[in-house]
Amino acid sequence: MSYLNLIERLRIPTYDNEEYATTGRVRIDHEKCNGCGMCAMICPGNALYIAGEGKNKKAYLEKDFPQCMSCNNCAAICERDAIIVNVTYDFGYFYKILHRGEMKPPRKF
Amino acid sequence: MAEKENKKTPDVQNWNSVEKVIFERRSVRKYRDKQVPENLIRRVLEAGRFAPSAGNCQPWKFIVLRDKEMINEMERDVIRLCKVFKFLMDWRRPGLIGKIAWLNAQVSIRLMPNKLHPIPFGAISLIADGKLGVFHGAPTIIFILKDRRGVGNPDLDCGICGQNMVLAAYSLGLSTCWIGFAILLAYGPKWKRRLGIGFPYELVEGICIGYPVGNPNGIIPRETHEIDWYEHGEKKTMF
Structure with a gap:
């Protein structure tokens, strides 16, 4: 049984190109976000930035290839529950993600 | 214990204290400029000392760095x-x-x-580009060195030991982050000589420890992983 075919095994994706790579993505609830900047500060991939003035100060995800590794640190630090990862990263071909399901908080059985 | 109002799962499930530490601990990449008391670091190191290892070979050595200039x-x-x-x-x-x-x-x-x-x-x-720190302003760093003569897979033993320390640190109200980039220091002779890293030791990981800015810990969702489960002569797949 093989999980990657030969092409996938040999092909290392050029991951500066969005055609091959899906980076992580976050969903930001701009109703709740007050632009405090904690998420942008904690983000290890520097994928978030704060823009706007006064009441319109909000967090945004970088448009040009955000280096989000879907760690959810932003969700953990947000005091207002305004941000959460909704797409996890996948680089395709050699690095394609195998055998994972949807995101869930810890469950009790 | 670092207490936090658990906002992500409102029906506060009754995790036991170990589960709570495991689920709530996050890697922290921004630290306050406040040194951690020596006794707490000693307690963290004790947790590492009692980690299980193959054949009880304990293939690790710790280097603690608390010198700001050096860091x-x-x-x-x-x-x-x-x-x-x-x-x-x-x-x-x-x-x-x-x-x-x-x-x-x-x-x-x-x-x-x-x-x-x-x-x-x-x-x-x-x-x-200076957009991401290496040690994130942490006041204390622990380097884990592996003894290359260890039993079986000494890298894994060092990982187990580090996980013990990281969880113990969180339970003491400290935050931690694994710094894999620390091994770049051992690529050249300068730090190897300064820290006295030579055969049989090899730098495998760094862990930075400190007090976090804000409250970055908490329960978050994670991907579930496929599990193959064999029981009563049949195979089930579950997540």
């Missing part, structure tokens, strides 16, 4: 090395240099598919 110098050296790697492998530049870098990157990735996985590859350029 800053290390940070500068790691950044310098990342700049070199970025120069050698960043193919997003135009012209011949870009083409050579592309070739270089393609060869290196095939030789080191784990070290140059897209995530650390991106981190190298972020560190080189």
Whole structure:
């Protein structure tokens, strides 16, 4: 049984190109976000930035290839529950993600 | 114990204290400029000392760094090395240099598919550009060295030992982050000589410890992983 075919095994994706790579993505609830900047500060991939003035100060995800590794640190630090990862990263071909399901908080059985 | 109002799962489930530590601990990349008391670091190291290891060989040695000057110098050296790697492998530049870098990157990735996985590859350029810190301003850093003569798989034993320390640190109200980039320091002779790292020891990981800015810990969702489950002569797949 093989999980990657030969092409996938040999092909290392050029991951500066969005055609091959899906980076992580976050969903930001701009109703709740007050632009405090904690998420942008904690983000290890520097994928978030704060823009706007006064009441319109909000967090945004970088448009040009955000280096989000879907760690959810932003969700953990947000005091207002305004941000959460909704797409996890996948680089395709050699690095394609195998055998994972949807995101869930810890469950009790 | 670092207490936090659990906002993500409102029906506060009754995790026991160990589960709580495991689920709530997050890697922290921004620390307050406040030194951790020595006795707490000693307690963390004790947790590492009692980690299980193959054949009870305990193939580790710790180096504790609490000297701000030294940590800053290390940070500068790691950044310098990342700049070199970025120069050698960043193919997003135009012209011949870009083409050579592309070739270089393609060869290196095939030789080191784990070290140059897209995530650390991106981190190298972020560190080189000064957008991501290395030690994140942590007041204390623990380096884990492995004894290369250990039983079986000494790298794994060092990982187990580190996880003990990291969880113990969180239970004491400290935050931690694993710093894999610390091994770049052992690529050259300078820090190997200064820290006295020689055979049989090899630097495998760094852990930075400190008090976090804000409250970055908490329960978050994570991907579920497929589990094959064999029981009563049949196979089930579950998540």
